[in-house]
Amino acid sequence: MPVLVNRVNTCWGAFVYVALLDSILRVGTIKVTVPEGRLTAVRGRTTILGCEFTPEPGSDLANLVVTWQRQEDLHVVHSYYYQQDQLDRQSAEYHGRTSLFYSELSKGNASLRIIDVGPRDVGRYQCMVSTSSGTDKAEIQLDYGVFYTEPxxxxxxxxxxxxxxxxxxxxxxxxxxxxxxxxxxxxxxxxxxxxxxxxxxxxxxxxxxxxxxxxxxxxxxxxxxxxxxxxxxxxxxxxADDSSNGVVITLALSCVVLIIIVLILSWLYWKKRT
The missing domain is CATH 2.60.40.10 (Immunoglobulins)
Incomplete structure (x- = not known):
């Protein structure tokens, strides 16, 4: 009887070890990556948050889960599983503004498209992907700017x-x-x-x-x-300096008035003589 118990314990230990090893290997076989640095979105335009993961050869995407989340407030930006969008979990501020590249999912492209970008969209975004091979995630920073108008x-x-x-x-x-x-x-x-x-x-x-x-x-x-x-x-x-112009005009007028006075006096003198 003790021999049988030992054998059962040994078999159970081996099973647990294999299960743990399998779990470790599965987690390690998927890798999620995003572009390095900061991404700048321009007001009113469409921006793409890049995200790639290790695809499974021949996968039908049945086990694929893609979740985009903004880290500052933990709002769900976009959620995809069971081979379709799960918009009931999406934060209201993103309704009708996000989409994945669905034909590219099987190739490992989990990038997110956001239209009509505004200042409310600034923040750190996490791309998390789960497949039958495991789960991984990465973050990307989104900034916002507007080109200045012609001065x-x-x-x-x-x-x-x-x-x-x-x-x-x-x-x-x-x-x-x-x-x-x-x-x-x-x-x-x-x-x-x-x-x-x-x-x-x-x-x-x-x-x-x-x-x-x-x-x-x-x-x-x-x-x-x-x-x-x-x-x-x-x-x-x-x-031209207005003050200097005023002086010139004043002098000119003075000369004209003086000439008129001289002419009048001359005419009166001539009239008296005659």
Missing amino acids: RLSISFSAKKVSVQYEAEGFPKPDVKWLGEQGQNLSHHTEVLEGVDGDIGLYHLKSSYEADTPALNITFVLRNELLHQDLQRPVSFSY
């Missing part, structure tokens, strides 16, 4: 100064400079307002430079580092 120029004059201003909209906050004729940095006033008219995820930029010279040769520089957008707009003009 709008306005120029205003006062008695002693001229003011040059540019306005534009974009995201995130840009690096702004005003450069002189020799490329030197000029002091300026820049104001950036967020969410103008309730438009979240958009900055309204106003940047101005003032000078007390009648001639300008300067350059406005705006750089959106996130989207590698670099705008340079030169401004070159000269204008």
